[in-house]
Amino acid sequence: MLKEILKMSVDNIVHNKTRSFLTILGIVIGVGSIIALMLMGDGATSSIQSQLSGLGGNKLTVSITGTPIKSGLSEQDLQGMATLNNVTAVSPSTSARSSVVYGDTAKKNVSIAGRSYSFFEADSSLLKAGRGLSRLDIENRSHVALLGSNLTMELFGNKSPVGANITLGGREFLVVGALASSGGFSFSSLDDSVVVPYNTAERALGGTRVNSIDVFFTEGSPVTEVKAALKVRLTTVFDGRNDVFSIFNQQDMLDMMETVTATMTMLLAGIAAISLLVGGIGIMNMMLVSVTERTNEIGLRKSLGAEPLHIMLQFLIEAVIICLLGGFLGIILGGLLAYAGSLLIGFEFAITAFPIILAFGFSVAVGLIFGIAPARKASNLNPIDALRYV
Amino acid sequence: MSALLSLANICKSYAMGEEEYEVLHDVNLTIERGELISIFGPSGSGKTTLMNIIGCLDVPTSGEYVLDGTLVADLEPRQLARIRNKKIGFVFQNFQLLPRLNTFSNVELPLIYSGLKAAERRQRVLGMLELVGLSHKAESFPNQLSGGQQQRVAIARSMVTEPSIILADEPTGALDQKTGQQIMDLFRQFNQAGRTIIMITHDPIVAAIAKRTVRILDGRLSEEGGAINAKRDTEDVCR
Ligand SMILES: Nc1ncnc2c1ncn2[C@@H]1O[C@H](COP(=O)(O)OP(=O)(O)OP(=O)(O)O)[C@@H](O)[C@H]1O
Numbered sequence: 059m060l061k062e063i064l065k066m067s068v069d070n071i072v073h074n075k076t077r078s079f080l081t082i083l084g085i086v087i088g089v090g091s092i093i094a095l096m097l098m099g100d101g102a103t104s105s106i107q108s109q110l111s112g113l114g115g116n117k118l119t120v121s122i123t124g125t126p127i128k129s130g131l132s133e134q135d136l137q138g139m140a141t142l143n144n145v146t147a148v149s150p151s152t153s154a155r156s157s158v159v160y161g162d163t164a165k166k167n168v169s170i171a172g173r174s175y176s177f178f179e180a181d182s183s184l185l186k187a188g189r190g191l192s193r194l195d196i197e198n199r200s201h202v203a204l205l206g207s208n209l210t211m212e213l214f215g216n217k218s219p220v221g222a223n224i225t226l227g228g229r230e231f232l233v234v235g236a237l238a239s240s241g242g243f244s245f246s247s248l249d250d251s252v253v254v255p256y257n258t259a260e261r262a263l264g265g266t267r268v269n270s271i272d273v274f275f276t277e278g279s280p281v282t283e284v285k286a287a288l289k290v291r292l293t294t295v296f297d298g299r300n301d302v303f304s305i306f307n308q309q310d311m312l313d314m315m316e317t318v319t320a321t322m323t324m325l326l327a328g329i330a331a332i333s334l335l336v337g338g339i340g341i342m343n344m345m346l347v348s349v350t351e352r353t354n355e356i357g358l359r360k361s362l363g364a365e366p367l368h369i370m371l372q373f374l375i376e377a378v379i380i381c382l383l384g385g386f387l388g389i390i391l392g393g394l395l396a397y398a399g400s401l402l403i404g405f406e407f408a409i410t411a412f413p414i415i416l417a418f419g420f421s422v423a424v425g426l427i428f429g430i431a432p433a434r435k436a437s438n439l440n441p442i443d444a445l446r447y448v
Numbered sequence: 449m450s451a452l453l454s455l456a457n458i459c460k461s462y463a464m465g466e467e468e469y470e471v472l473h474d475v476n477l478t479i480e481r482g483e484l485i486s487i488f489g490p491s492g493s494g495k496t497t498l499m500n501i502i503g504c505l506d507v508p509t510s511g512e513y514v515l516d517g518t519l520v521a522d523l524e525p526r527q528l529a530r531i532r533n534k535k536i537g538f539v540f541q542n543f544q545l546l547p548r549l550n551t552f553s554n555v556e557l558p559l560i561y562s563g564l565k566a567a568e569r570r571q572r573v574l575g576m577l578e579l580v581g582l583s584h585k586a587e588s589f590p591n592q593l594s595g596g597q598q599q600r601v602a603i604a605r606s607m608v609t610e611p612s613i614i615l616a617d618e619p620t621g622a623l624d625q626k627t628g629q630q631i632m633d634l635f636r637q638f639n640q641a642g643r644t645i646i647m648i649t650h651d652p653i654v655a656a657i658a659k660r661t662v663r664i665l666d667g668r669l670s671e672e673g674g675a676i677n678a679k680r681d682t683e684d685v686c687r
């Protein structure tokens with residue numbers, strides 16, 4: 059009999075095409091936005107993950123706020139950190155802004171990234187042409203520079219910049235290398251920057267003191283111990299204050315980013331869920347109208363032997379079918395939106411099972427929750443009152 | 449064997465604002481299996497109200513109704529639905545066909561709720577349409593049928609489950625004499641097969657066909673030729 063009741067429900071949905079379509083649309087929008095946001099959230103998370111894990115796991119990142127008297131680390135401080143157990147290298151960063159001139163091309167307010175030789179030792183894929191910074195460059199505070207990929211393109215076109223002289227903030231610098239493009243979306247992209255020795259940036263170009271250091275340690279050494287030792291050292295450097303710097307490792311960073319994106323995703327999906335709620339109210343409204351319209355039919359069916367359960371199922375199935383249709387179309391719509399978004403922003407795009415299962419579950423739940431009251435109303439109608447209703 | 453159904457001191461009143469409006473007054477009626485009985489009375493006398501009570505569609509305000517040995521008041525909505533499906537066939541005064549379904553599907557409706565398989569339903573419905581002479585209208589919708597044809601669809605629907613009781617409210621009301629006669633013959637055949645037919649009518653000619661006629665007037669029942677309902681004057685029966 060279930061088959062016949064199912065047919066009755068489908069017949070009614072088909073009969074009221076426009077009304078059903080509009081109600082389905084409400085669900086499509088709700089489910090679609092949930093799916094789109096969740097998939098985009100997933101995509102963002104996995105993009106961030108692959109970006110960060112590309113940076114290597116045997117590294118601690120120290121960032122320093124500093125005190126009024128001591129805003130960054132000195133040469134000696136850095137050397138002290140490099141002598142700690144298990145530490146293989148420290149790679150300090152400074153930053154500045156300055157104009158860049160090559161021939162008749164000038165660019166103002168270019169970001170200058172001060173780095174050390176260890177920055178290039180840690181990641182050989184950084185270089186596209188020429189050489190990285192050397193120990194000597196640092197010791198001599200040489201006026202040498204490496205150009206980011208976008209900047210190379212702007213100043214040199216397709217020619218190699220290696221060996222050319224450029225002017226940074228009025229001083230002459232020798233270009234010793236060109237950086238590879240980091241491609242797409244990245245926090246730490248140097249595509250538009252000039253890399254110079256960190257102490258050159260600090261002194262000659264009026265950059266910041268050293269306030270961000272990557273500390274590399276031997277593969278497999280205990281992270282927590284290295285971190286603790288580093289903390290002790292830095293606390294001494296800052297006269298006993300341990301609240302003016304922070305030490306992250308790769309995992310901390312990953313965890314934090316994941317928490318942030320997950321929270322954002324849940325928040326946005328929660329907002330999207332409200333539109334699903336509105337869709338559900340749409341269903342309830344439609345079903346209530348339908349029950350009233352069909353009061354006479356319900357009475358007749360009951361007088362011919364339909365049990366309350368049969369009537370209830372007829373209406374409940376109708377609501378659930380509408381929600382499932384809406385859910386199905388919503389998943390497609392949401393998938394397309396997320397795909398478009400991934401192309402636009404440069405996320406990774408992957409269909410994951412969880413949002414789809416969740417969306418289907420939600421749609422069925424919405425159908426049941428908002429369908430049950432109208433269906434009960436229908437099934438509780440007194441046959442004689444219903445028959446007499448015109 | 450006990451009677452098919454018996455109504456004892458049945459009263460039915462409707463609330464009209466503050467007032468109670470009494471439609472049935474102390475009705476007593478016993479119907480045996482296989483009877484062909486007509487309930488005959490003028491418009492507004494309470495015939496349809498009585499039929500609804502007999503058909504388990506409505507409940508009396510007071511009094512006892514026993515159908516097939518069970519007290520109807522004790523039954524759940526689900527059980528009442530099964531009784532209406534299996535034991536009772538209704539022919540409503542205003543036909544009550546579903547406008548969205550064609551003739552075939554309208555007649556098929558009660559069989560769906562009996563849980564019959566599609567093939568079996570089809571066979572029964574086609575047989576029934578043949579019997580009422582509407583085989584050629586199986587695909588037509590109610591609004592494409594004449595009043596008489598609609599009435600025949602309603603009659604086919606009432607008989608298709610082979611119920612033990614047929615409750616027909618003005619079954620020949622919309623029919624010409626010849627078709628009316630055919631329908632009456634159909635009822636008679638059905639009756640000869642051992643089924644009980646309760647016909648409700650205000651037409652004395654139709655009433656005369658029945659073996660037994662009960663008169664109803666202003667909600668009071670009296671047996672044709674017999675004494676008027678005994679408790680007629682006791683006013684405190686209904687409350
Ligand atoms: N739901 C109701 N509420 C109030 N009064 C009602 C209701 N149903 C029926 N009545 C009244 O009960 C009386 C009997 O109605 P009923 O339909 O039983 O008459 P009937 O004998 O079938 O008449 P007809 O031959 O015209 O069909 C009428 O006066 C009617 O107004």
Ligand SMILES: [Mg+2]
Nearest residue numbers: 495496541617
């Ligand atoms: Mg009537």
